[in-house]
Amino acid sequence: xxxxxxxxxxxxxxxxxxxxxxRYYTNNNSKGNTRKLKSxxxxxIGLTVGRKVFHEAIYCMKEKYGDxxxxxxxxxxxxxxxxxxxxxxxxxxxxxxxxxxxxxxxFSLLFPGGLLSLKGETWKRHARLMLPVFRRSKILPxxxxxxxxxxxxxxxxxxxxxxxxxxxxxxxxxHILLTVIARIAFNxxxxxxxxxxxxxxxxxxxxxxxxxxxxxxxTAIPLWVAKLMLKLNFKFQKSLNIMKxxxxxxxxxxxxxxxxxxxxxxxxxxxxTLLVEASQNEAKISLSSNEMFDEISMSILAGFETTSxxxxxxxxxxxxxxxxxxxxxxxxxxxxLTSNTSLTQEKLDQLIYxxxxxxxxLRFAPIAAGIVREAISDDIIDGIEINKGxxxxxxxxxxxxxxNYWKIDxxxxxPERFLNEDRNxxxxxxxxxxxxxxxxxGQDLALLELKTAITRLMQRITIEDPGKEANNSGGFIQxxxxxPKHMAVRVIID
Ligand code: HEM
Numbered sequence: 001x002x003x004x005x006x007x008x009x010x011x012x013x014x015x016x017x018x019x020x021x022x023r024y025y026t027n028n029n030s031k032g033n034t035r036k037l038k039s040x041x042x043x044x045i046g047l048t049v050g051r052k053v054f055h056e057a058i059y060c061m062k063e064k065y066g067d068x069x070x071x072x073x074x075x076x077x078x079x080x081x082x083x084x085x086x087x088x089x090x091x092x093x094x095x096x097x098x099x100x101x102x103x104x105x106x107f108s109l110l111f112p113g114g115l116l117s118l119k120g121e122t123w124k125r126h127a128r129l130m131l132p133v134f135r136r137s138k139i140l141p142x143x144x145x146x147x148x149x150x151x152x153x154x155x156x157x158x159x160x161x162x163x164x165x166x167x168x169x170x171x172x173x174x175h176i177l178l179t180v181i182a183r184i185a186f187n188x189x190x191x192x193x194x195x196x197x198x199x200x201x202x203x204x205x206x207x208x209x210x211x212x213x214x215x216x217x218x219t220a221i222p223l224w225v226a227k228l229m230l231k232l233n234f235k236f237q238k239s240l241n242i243m244k245x246x247x248x249x250x251x252x253x254x255x256x257x258x259x260x261x262x263x264x265x266x267x268x269x270x271x272x273t274l275l276v277e278a279s280q281n282e283a284k285i286s287l288s289s290n291e292m293f294d295e296i297s298m299s300i301l302a303g304f305e306t307t308s309x310x311x312x313x314x315x316x317x318x319x320x321x322x323x324x325x326x327x328x329x330x331x332x333x334x335x336x337l338t339s340n341t342s343l344t345q346e347k348l349d350q351l352i353y354x355x356x357x358x359x360x361x362l363r364f365a366p367i368a369a370g371i372v373r374e375a376i377s378d379d380i381i382d383g384i385e386i387n388k389g390x391x392x393x394x395x396x397x398x399x400x401x402x403x404n405y406w407k408i409d410x411x412x413x414x415p416e417r418f419l420n421e422d423r424n425x426x427x428x429x430x431x432x433x434x435x436x437x438x439x440x441x442g443q444d445l446a447l448l449e450l451k452t453a454i455t456r457l458m459q460r461i462t463i464e465d466p467g468k469e470a471n472n473s474g475g476f477i478q479x480x481x482x483x484p485k486h487m488a489v490r491v492i493i494d
Pocket of ligand 1: 099115298299300302303304306307367368370372432433434435436437438439440441446
């Protein structure tokens with residue numbers, strides 16, 4: 001290579017760096033009344049964040065850089081938002097801000113026909129069938145199933161078990177909520193593992209969820225590498241095949257049954273039944289069997305990790321706040337709910353304090369720390385220039401803990417806030433299920449599962465911190481959600 005070529009490349013390199021610096025790292029070049037958002041250096045952010053888990057990291061960034069922070073990852077600008085007015089702008093302009101490619105890309109590796117992998121018209125077609133399936137009236141019949149599963153869990157884990165200090169309740173919460181969602185999704189009973197087939201499906205289901213959770217986080221590696229890794233992941237491929245055979249045969253049976261017009265009562269309708277039903281009623285927007293498989297698998301993935309993490313945090317907080325546990329039990333007694341009485345839907349609806357505790361767990365615990373949107377055209381927010389392609393992380397956890405929006409100290413776990421001063425927080429200050437057109441479709445089901453599980457647990461057991469006998473210090477493990485690292489609680493049967 002001649003000296004001249006080296007000099008030319010050198011000049012080109014310097015010009016590119018200068019252009020990059022001027023474009024992203026200065027406030028100059030603004031048009032008219034608008035201003036540019038200056039990007040922060042990745043190194044500085046890295047030093048601020050250190051090895052913190054995701055929700056701690058975005059909280060730290062807010063403390064250091066303020067409610068709006070931007071940084072460059074290559075040519076992509078990432079903007080972290082911790083303000084309700086900006087959040088409102090983004091979530092109410094769905095023609096400008098949509099789900100990001102970062103999200104759809106990762107999920108499409110796993111379940112290409114699931115809502116989280118889709119955009120535009122395809123998403124609309126799927127959403128038109130999926131949303132009615134998750135309506136409150138459709139999910140209420142699952143109440144009995146949830147109670148049965150939680151009772152079975154209490155009997156096996158606590159009643160017939162001599163262990164008094166439980167160190168594995170995070171895993172156990174995951175098992176129980178997988179069981180619940182499998183019963184709801186396709187009437188499959190994990191507790192009935194008497195056959196080889198049963199054991200294989202159980203294993204396949206767990207393996208698939210486990211691999212899927214890891215692959216859902218592979219944002220940093222190129223798509224083709226992720227695809228190759230997934231293709232070569234023998235465990236995932238084998239589990240996917242077992243699950244696909246099983247679920248596809250249920251879908252086929254269901255299609256046949258509905259074709260022959262044999263109807264089930266609401267009590268026995270699984271999500272698959274409801275989807276096939278909706279698909280056959282709405283000929284123009286029906287889903288193929290493969291798309292149905294992807295939707296069911298995606299709902300299980302999106303639904304089980306989130307609710308089980310929330311339940312784990314509930315158990316942890318109860319061990320730390322005995323006075324709150326006492327108040328829950330007092331409310332249950334007031335409505336005649338003890339370890340010997342059964343829980344009904346009507347009684348559950350009357351429990352106001354349990355509602356507050358459920359809401360406070362979802363506010364305080366790091367379940368979904370943020371949601372992601374991407375600008376699909378240029379825009380201006382509060383005078384700030386937004387470019388097509390900018391990616392936004394709306395930091396739910398920061399909004400939940402921002403003292404500008406909460407009257408009672410948001411850093412404290414206080415369920416009563418939802419009875420009093422914080423009964424109606426400003427719009428978007430509280431959004432555990434996201435917001436706008438891509439809000440969580442499973443929120444009614446999640447609330448039903450959580451409130452029922454919390455009530456049934458509190459009817460039958462008391463949770464205590466074992467003090468120095470075991471490590472119950474909390475901490476965090478980051479997967480798709482973030483759950484307690486050190487949880488060891490004493491359980492007393494009531
Ligand atoms: C405590 C429990 C749950 C929490 C905290 C939670 C939270 C969320 C959040 C934050 C989003 C993204 C929303 C947005 O981008 O605005 C989401 C999306 C979603 N959730 Fe949930 N979720 C929970 C339970 C469930 C359950 C039980 C199901 C179904 C069985 C479910 C299915 C979904 C689906 C399919 C989406 C994607 C919707 C779309 O992109 O159109 N979630 N969830």
